[in-house]
Amino acid sequence: MIAPSAWPPGPSTMARRVREFDWSSTPLGPIADWDAEVRTVLMMVLGAPMPMNMYLGPELRLLYNDRSCELFGQKHPAALGKPAIEVFPEVWEAMGGRLERVMAEGVPLTLEDMSVALDRDGIMRDAVFNLHSTPILRNGEGEPIGVVTVYEEITEPVVTQRALRKSEERFRQFGDASTDVIWLIDVETGRIEYISPAFEAIWGTPRRAVLKDRSSWAQFLHPADRKRVMSAMPRCSKGETVTTDYRIVRPDGEVRHVRDTGFPILGPDGSLVRIGGIAQDLTERKRQQKAVEDSERRFRTLVEGIPQLVWSATPGGQCEWVSPQWTEYTGLSVEQSRGHGWLEAVHPDDREEARNDWSRAKAGGELKGEWRFRRASDGIYRWFQTRATPVIEKGEIVEWLGTSTDVEDMIDLQERQNLLLAELQHRVRNLLAMVRSIIRQSADGYDEVEDYVAHLTGRIDAMARTQVMLTRKAGAAVDLESLIRDELARVAEEDRLVIEGPAVELSAKAAEVLTLAIHELATNSIKYGALGCEGRLAIRWFVTRRENGEWLEVMWKENCPSELAEASRRGFGTELIEGRVPYELKGEGTMQVRPDGLLAEIAFPLDAGASILEPGPGRPQGANE
Amino acid sequence: MTTQSGVALPLEGRRILIVEDEYFQAREIALALTRAGAEVIGPTGRAEDVPDLIATGAVDAAMLDINLGQGASFEVARSLRQRETPFLFLTGYDVSIIPDDLSEPPRLEKPVDQARLVDQLVELVRSHAS
Numbered sequence: 001m002i003a004p005s006a007w008p009p010g011p012s013t014m015a016r017r018v019r020e021f022d023w024s025s026t027p028l029g030p031i032a033d034w035d036a037e038v039r040t041v042l043m044m045v046l047g048a049p050m051p052m053n054m055y056l057g058p059e060l061r062l063l064y065n066d067r068s069c070e071l072f073g074q075k076h077p078a079a080l081g082k083p084a085i086e087v088f089p090e091v092w093e094a095m096g097g098r099l100e101r102v103m104a105e106g107v108p109l110t111l112e113d114m115s116v117a118l119d120r121d122g123i124m125r126d127a128v129f130n131l132h133s134t135p136i137l138r139n140g141e142g143e144p145i146g147v148v149t150v151y152e153e154i155t156e157p158v159v160t161q162r163a164l165r166k167s168e169e170r171f172r173q174f175g176d177a178s179t180d181v182i183w184l185i186d187v188e189t190g191r192i193e194y195i196s197p198a199f200e201a202i203w204g205t206p207r208r209a210v211l212k213d214r215s216s217w218a219q220f221l222h223p224a225d226r227k228r229v230m231s232a233m234p235r236c237s238k239g240e241t242v243t244t245d246y247r248i249v250r251p252d253g254e255v256r257h258v259r260d261t262g263f264p265i266l267g268p269d270g271s272l273v274r275i276g277g278i279a280q281d282l283t284e285r286k287r288q289q290k291a292v293e294d295s296e297r298r299f300r301t302l303v304e305g306i307p308q309l310v311w312s313a314t315p316g317g318q319c320e321w322v323s324p325q326w327t328e329y330t331g332l333s334v335e336q337s338r339g340h341g342w343l344e345a346v347h348p349d350d351r352e353e354a355r356n357d358w359s360r361a362k363a364g365g366e367l368k369g370e371w372r373f374r375r376a377s378d379g380i381y382r383w384f385q386t387r388a389t390p391v392i393e394k395g396e397i398v399e400w401l402g403t404s405t406d407v408e409d410m411i412d413l414q415e416r417q418n419l420l421l422a423e424l425q426h427r428v429r430n431l432l433a434m435v436r437s438i439i440r441q442s443a444d445g446y447d448e449v450e451d452y453v454a455h456l457t458g459r460i461d462a463m464a465r466t467q468v469m470l471t472r473k474a475g476a477a478v479d480l481e482s483l484i485r486d487e488l489a490r491v492a493e494e495d496r497l498v499i500e501g502p503a504v505e506l507s508a509k510a511a512e513v514l515t516l517a518i519h520e521l522a523t524n525s526i527k528y529g530a531l532g533c534e535g536r537l538a539i540r541w542f543v544t545r546r547e548n549g550e551w552l553e554v555m556w557k558e559n560c561p562s563e564l565a566e567a568s569r570r571g572f573g574t575e576l577i578e579g580r581v582p583y584e585l586k587g588e589g590t591m592q593v594r595p596d597g598l599l600a601e602i603a604f605p606l607d608a609g610a611s612i613l614e615p616g617p618g619r620p621q622g623a624n625e
Numbered sequence: 626m627t628t629q630s631g632v633a634l635p636l637e638g639r640r641i642l643i644v645e646d647e648y649f650q651a652r653e654i655a656l657a658l659t660r661a662g663a664e665v666i667g668p669t670g671r672a673e674d675v676p677d678l679i680a681t682g683a684v685d686a687a688m689l690d691i692n693l694g695q696g697a698s699f700e701v702a703r704s705l706r707q708r709e710t711p712f713l714f715l716t717g718y719d720v721s722i723i724p725d726d727l728s729e730p731p732r733l734e735k736p737v738d739q740a741r742l743v744d745q746l747v748e749l750v751r752s753h754a755s
Contacts, residue, residue, distance in 0.1 A: 422719060426716075426718050429717035429735040430692075430717045432735070432736050433650050434647065434649060434650070437649030437650055437652075575649075583648040583651070584646060584647070584648050584670060
């Protein structure tokens, strides 16, 4: 071990190595004995900011600076002091001859475009250099004693390379942060160059497998989509931008919807170098979309299924949309109803109120109105109850949703109910008034209280029977034959009676009048006539036609074996038949006592006094005005 | 005409129209009014008979039943009002059935006390005359 030389000075790695090298063991001899030119050039080489080499002596022994270390890679540091042929056997053919020529002829030579792989920032990259070789001449002009080689880098300047690195870093940050999967495929190698971490979140599997083997990506495809996706992929390789929606099945079994777009990335010469891609997870969006569609469908089904007319309006009360029921009922399309168009369907008398109701609604936050809408099919206006509620978003009314319900039938029913109640009151009061009249009438001509009471109760019972028949149900008509038989059944034997006539339905009024008349005739007949003297009674009726329509004619004919006194037959019955029938039924009534018995004739128009309980014609005209 | 005691009857010489469709009630009212000195016009149960009845001479007052067999009707009431003939309603209906434009005339509900009916008619004639 010899003591290290103090020359060449300087802190660089190669200056130290040159100092420590045992040059005396080489043909170059101790460094202190080297020519002044060599020492000067060596100082320059060691201090140079670019790679520089020195080749000394006939063997071209190698010295180099720190920058050249990078170029030599594994050859450093053993290359120092070695003959060039030993250091670069692999390129000696291309390089050695040139160095020897420079040495032999003493002229500079340049070797252009020499490519060297360099590790830069930990990444191996090809760098391109021009090598300028210059002889070192003894005393500046004598025989060459060495060669100096300068490396002139002609690859893109390193600054640009650094910028590229930054750019790549940004891309990586972007990709790493993205919730979408960003991927790059190198067309030449067919490998995935980059795939962002979102892949692991969406696919639920590490990136390793697909980075190692790109085709392993296909295993996650939903079987039903696989064929379609695989056939779309080659189009990407042909330079087309292709978007494919497909499903994947993750290792945990979950199915996700993905939208994957691949696009070509061209090199400077226009050739396809990469395929870039973005894959988005559409699962949540699909789910939301489906939820919206479901909700929409439910809303529509509801809106179009309910009997109400449904519509929406702007915050200002302008119609915006109407349901098909509205269009069907009013004949106004959505377009025709927009704005104030819907008012066309409102009854002219209700339009002002409708506008007022809207003004109140805007202030009160609720629309309530009762307006008539015109039905297109027959031009009739029907009452509707209209209600609307505002849809509020962030404290603001964004629209109104409303329904209009046809309440015409309900109103009719209500009116009918009111009518029935009124009629009930009327009936009860009239009945009581009638009872009072009967009490007074019955009092005439009775000396015995028992007699009077018996007749009175008989008459009231007859009235009660009519009421029972009439109120069995609203609008019930009374069958004439049943009415007559009811009155006679309890007082006369069947074989002494003839009851015949066509089926006739009597109105309430006619039944009331006739029941009491028949009752009175029967009572009198028992007391004074055929039913009290083993005689016969024939009741026959006919329907005849007169100027003002159909008339019912009832004939009550008694046949008595013995003659009767006429005077005994006048009284309440006569009142009923000769007074009440013309007055209340607009008919005719006569009683005639003949030698062989009584003949009573009652005739009246069949439509007279139609039941007030019947729907329709019986409605009080004043109530609606 | 005077009573036997010589006191003037309340409706002495007054022509009163009775429109009531119930025969017995009409008869009863007619009797009561006659006893009170009135000359009864009618009675009738038919609205269509009224024009002929009142055409024969001035009518001082009228008593109308609202229901003339075909449900409530106010035609007669309106025609009487047009002629400025005072009238009152006698009805089996609740008074709420009477429309607003006819809210002025007195209303008596059935069954009515005859003395009260006479009083009302007297009042009607008196206030109309003043």
